[in-house]
Amino acid sequence: MSVEADVLSNPPLIPPRITMADVTADVLRPIEKPGKLWYLGMSISLAALLFGVWAVAMQQIHGVGVWGLRNPVMWAFDITNFVFWIGIGHAGTLISAILFLLRQRWRTSINRSAEAMTIFAVMTAGLFPLIHLGRTWYAYWLIPYPNERLLWVNFRSPLLWDVFAVSTYLTISLCFWYQGLVPDLASVRDRTTSKLKKLIFGIFSLGWTGSARDWNHYEKAYLLLAALSTPLVLSVHSIVSFDFAVSLLPGWHTTIFPPYFVAGAIFSGFAMAMTLLVVLRRVFRLEEYIGIYHLEMMNKIILVTSWMVGYAYMTEAFTAWYSENPYERFTFWNRAFGPFAWAYWIMVTCNFFIPQLFWFQRARRHILTMFIVSIFVNIGMWFERFTIIVTSLHRDFLPASWDTYAPTIYEIGMTVGSFGFFMTFFFLFARFLPSLSLAEVKGVLVNPSGKKAHQPAEAVHG
């Protein structure tokens, strides 16, 4: 089995002494017995989730009025969170699909958790379009189903595109993730001694046997799903950006938005994946599988995408100036120097200035540094969405309708709760499912059987 180019220029992805059996044992260990840290993390997540449930319950009972929204700021934390989580949900599929297509083998250690992260992030994101509705109980009206009113929906509305994009993305990500899980579930099934687990994993592994014929179809389907997911992942955030780009609000109505949003999504997704992986490898002692090399590769991507969003900030400002459109110009001036300038500068600092640390290899390879930077990027990307939404809305065309915005405890609760929701799922995933792709990791082992210790594997195919 080959690691090809990687082997030439880089140390092996995974220490050569690791065998296939080690992989199975190490990765499945948490499933057998979680550690104390897991319980701690889970409790914090549940507490945050509970706060969010309370906040959302109050909002649903009393109305959107409990939030700080007002005319003209009709969206703020709700849609900020939505876009933020959708963005987070991008790294997973990107790592899985695009890096798969690009044959980036270092993805194998992180793609499973990244995919899980995608799914949980999209689930979290998907809550916000529901929560933010004035009448959540009619959310199903956004679905074009035949009904007694004979009414359809407005296919011209970007919100409807969102409905399709997000649900498609969630479905396809689930398919992709699940397909990846099937062989691993079979591994658990064949390994566990517990009857119950055997039954459950037996059901979910669908009776996978690992036959070469099945693997033949499997590989093809995986490739196809990866190929479908790649434009999909790009389309989803493009469509989310259409929510803004298709409107006519200065600061929203921008053609740069689709690539800018996609880059931002990858950026934030990688940052979030970084945050999680740093924790995950520590909590589940997977340092050998998720090595510094993996993290460094991710940091390089963070650096690149940081420049992409930084470039987008500059382009936006330049276009506004160059357009001579007074509304557009004002909006960007207002972002940088208006009442919400603090949010803008948090965004620029966190997203552009701080990641520049990754020019230095020492920073790229230093766990604490990368952890802190990733947190900053998460914060910065949240504020990017906040800046786009709130600063554009609060001062638009008619100065008489200008106003301000301040969040309430319910919006903060909802936001904290969304992290709780996401983390709860992630901890459950790490506890009950193999957090690394066994099959794929085994595929990149230097010495799968452990027989020819410390020798590079021999290439079978070019």
Add this chain to the structure above:
Amino acid sequence: MSENGNGKKQLRYWVSLEDYSGDPAVEKTRQEEFYSKPESVMDELDRGGTAFSRRDMLKLAGVAAVFAAAGCARKPVERIIPYVNQPEEIIPGVPVWYASTCGECPAGCGVLVKTREARPIKIEGNPDHPVNAGKLCARGQASVLNLYDPDRLRQPVKLSRPGGMKQEATWRQADSDIAQSLKAAGGKVRLLTGTIHGPARKRLVADFLASFPGSRHITYDAVSEEEIRAAQEVCYGEAVLPRYRFDKADVLVLLGGDPLAGSFSPVEFARGFAAGRKVKDGSMSKVISFEPVLSLTGSSADLHYQVKPEDLVKVALGLASELVVIQGRSAFAGNAAAISALRPYSAATVEKEVGLPEGSIKATTAELWSARGKSLVYAGGMVAKDRSALGLEIAVNFLNSALENEGVSVDGTFSPSNQSQGSFADVLDLIADMRAGRVEVLIISGANPVYSLPSSVGFTEALQRVKKVVYLGDRVDETGELCDYVLPITHPLESWGDAEPQKGVFSLMQPALRPIFDSRSWEDSLFAFARTAKAGVLGNFTGTFQDYLKSVWQKEIYTRYNLAGSFEDFWKNALRRGVFSVRNEDDAATPRRFKIEALAQIRRPGKVDAPYRLSLWAGGIQQDGRQQNNAWLLETPDPVSKITWDNFVSVAPKTAETLGLSESDVVKLSVGGVDAEIPVHIQPGMHPEVLAVAVGWGRKKVGRYGDSVGTNAFGWGKIEKNRLLTSALPVEISKTGKTNQLASVQAHHVMEGRPVVQEATLAEYRENPKAGHPEHKEELISMWKPHEYKAEKWGMAIDLNACIGCNACVVACQSENNVPTVGRDQVARGREMHWIRIDRYYSGEPENPEVLHQPMLCQHCDNAPCETVCPTLATTHSADGLNQQIYNRCVGTRYCSNNCPYKVRRFNFYQYTHFYDEPGQSPLELVLNPDVTVRTRGIMEKCTFCVQRIREGRERAKELGKPLADGDIVTACQQTCPAEAIVFGDLNNPESRVAQMAKEPRGYRVLDVLNTHPAITYLTKIRNREKAEEV
């Protein structure tokens, strides 16, 4: 409304009204059989009852909340309770209109009351009425809400004084007790009322006084114009209140007056004022204002000069001096008395002393002289009421006479006004009498002296010396709680009455429904007292006030004017039309001779020895505070400051800087030892040495909405030589360190150079009718072919020159479209629900800005950005060009609002309709218009161009078998606009007024660069000035 052949509204009239006998049994059945809420119906159902004694209720469509929207379970059981005997004139679902007179202030505007199933739901101006010609102010529009005020007194109350222990009383008990006191008083009876001017009402008061010989009637208006009348007496020999003809003034000079708001005939003045402001054949009126504050009228002025209140008289004298002494013009040129009186006030001196720009007096004089006979100098209002108020009015009279306006734009002989007759001196006499024990019975009606008199006059203390105080009012308010009896009076919509606002204009008030509560009109109460006392003429009169009214009209109008036809025909016609005018509108007044010796009465203007002086002012929304429990009005923004739910002290920006004050800081104002705390509003356009506070706020006992809202500024009034001074009061201002966030509906006040309100000077306009529009560099293109509008395409045109910013349209829309009020806290959070708002911008220097008012409502864009983004198709375009909002399809994404460049969409953040239909609010829900859906929480709403009125107009046309004509359909805002700034109609009909206006070179569409194709055309604001810099 039913139709006769010519398509005009045919008015029904009230046929009979049950006798108010005061008999307990009758009273009881009346209470029982009157309105009930659906809730109470359900209660009885729950108790197993099936039979009801509800004669007047069929169904309150629209009242029941829209809870049945899409439940999966069986719908809640609904009951239908039919009439036992259906009144002939009622067809369920078809409105019935009554003509009446607005009872909210003595201006006496005529109204048409729209009732549905016997409940008034909307008030509109009566087009046949000579005073208001179909238009109404915000207060008039809001008065229908007062009818259903849940805090109205529901039965007679007896109080023990002092201490105010309340207990219920019966009418019989109260009447006999009061009658006894009246009989025993031996003429020591006083009747204290507001201005009363109907022939029958005046006769009733006279008869009542005659029934108890020795008794007296005192008229008291909290906001009065008595200086005008006093000056008229000095100058022309008779204490009349002239009818000011703003429509005849090509040049209008204002000296501290605010005729368009808070004055004695605001609708009439606004009509006349706006008529002159409209550009016709390249000309329009010119308005120059000299004032200490930025009043609503001043906000429309072409030139605005800031003058301290005590200096107004100097300006007036300076103008007169310039005209007569320097330029030697007018009939008074060379008059020695005039010259000697005016010589000290040369323009240069005045300009220097007062701080006016050089040449301003001369220029103003020149404008006035060039328009002599077609101009008007006006002063009045609370802001002008300082020590020299009388002198100011005399000087103004002199100017009007010198400018040959007397008899033209000042009508003191032909049809003078009766609209303000209060006399403060009389009130002081009354108080002296009360103190001296010369008053045994005091009956108060239509006045709230305990609230509106400064405590220094000692009315409250004097009240304790009166044996029996009877308050005829609709609630136990500040005055009521210090009386022996509070007898609930009917609302004007439940009452008979009459008015003669101007000589020869007789206006009739008739009830549109029977009293909701156990109440009695004040007239009937006077009857009952006299009858129970068996005293005088009234004691022998057997009928009700309705019969009395009819008999007085027969004698004093029908017989007096020798009218043709039978009296019954005359009466029916009067009821149908609501008004009978003997005034021939073509007749002119005769100019009176100005007594030149009057000039000698102008006292040498004094100086106010204080760094700041306080001016009180009466606005057009709260005026004297009698409607302070009206939530619609509380939430109507003050037209200039845009602040709701509070009053404030206005401070010039420079002054705020000097004193270190910022918006909403609470300061303590101290005037002659009277202290009160009040939040600060930084008001551009104020004179820097003047602080201003509106009266009409700070009531303590008015009800759930108005209690303790704001600060009572009447308390700062100062008594000097039997006169009440409300301006130029030396004031100390000190910070308290507290803040009280004012609930403003507008947070940003300048246009940031955007072409939102486009303006030009008259000179520029004459040169280029398109002046003021920004030049488009390129044509707007579209990817798509526009949709065709085959039949009508509704549109609107708004003349920014005419709009005075008064907010009448806001309240009219609220009333028509069931727009809820949201309360101070929600307004402060930017969630007011008004479908139409008036954006007010300042331009120029903050010290003396120009003001622009722009009504902003849904623009019904052809390419509506809101529609494209709605995922559920809750907002789409109709075939007649309306941007329709389907509430029950809305899920509340709020995306439409985000994408609306005009931000005219309103979101129901909470269940705001609880304002109307929460159980404790009963009977407020009866005000809801059953033709308009009540919106629930979580949905978006906005202006519909009054789609229900469009439908009604269509159905009317269909009924008559005629095509829709221009003007058949008017929106609520257009209907009430006193300035007639709003025109609605079919843009596809080239003959329609709206299509004509849309084509005018002045026409422009707001934000048209966005290619939204709004259906609303605005006409450029034209300033009547030569050059832009001449401010």
Add this chain to the structure above:
Amino acid sequence: MAKAVTGAVVGIFDDPQTLLKAGKAARERGFKNLDAYMPYFVHGINEALGLKRSWVPWATLLAGVTGGSLGFLFQAWTSAVDWPLNVGGKPFVSWPAFIPITFETTVLFAGVTTLLALFAACRLPQRNPKILDSRVTDDHFALVVPITGTGAEEERFLKDAGALDVKKV
């Protein structure tokens, strides 16, 4: 003529390279219907065992085309035929606005079909899968050689090819 298959012999390997070599050798020796069991996809096994190309991509293509056309036609039909409404002055068939959803339905149909096709191709789910050896989902590989005779030949072959363990099933 191929003889009837009477069973199979399974050889367990612990190294992918050995497996590949064994597979190749088995095919060269003329064994038919070979199969292998692996914990992960070992590149080259298709060629080694002579497996056919998967048909799954055809299903994906078909579903994608169907999804896209249905998506677009559905939008056009509801917006322009069933109940045409003037939305923001746009034409009833605002085709540019329909592109995003057309794309999404394409991907949705194609993606879901891919997974379903995979299941169909692998005959999943199976109630009682034949698990040859629990180690093949962990760290071992298995080569399955169907037997047409006694099976001795196959057994021997596997042992020779380096199988750790050979058993008959």
Add this chain to the structure above:
Amino acid sequence: MGRKWQVTLIVLAVLGYGGWVIAELNTNVGYAPEQPLPFSHKIHAGDNKIPCLYCHAPAEKGRHATVPPMNVCMGCHKSVAVTKENVIKLAAAYKADSAIAWVRVHALPDFTYFSHRWHLAKGVACQTCHGPVETMDKIVQVQKLNMGWCVDCHRQNKASIECITCHN
């Protein structure tokens, strides 16, 4: 394989039927509550052939058809069938000046605008929406009266299906 398909089909059928049932329940078809007096349209409109608009006169002039005011009932029942138990009850209620609280059967949501007048003017028969009332002893809701049902009829008759025709 065959079993699987069968199971899938059955599940789908049950779901579809369930959805249909829920949708149908929501329409209140068949709603026929007890009324305070057992008024029979069959006797009045069927046997005695009293025209609908005789009692429901406002339907021609305005939005509401209304339950007739009691004076309309008493117009006949002063002299007709005065000895019947329920007519005696009716007369007693009328005399006591108290109305009967009927249970509403045909109801549209408050956010819809519907005018009987213009439907009658276009010649829509009462029975189109209310069913064969003249054969009913007790009034029962026959038609769904939901939006799809209204729109269907409007489409068939080329009436307006503009949103604001019914919603404002």
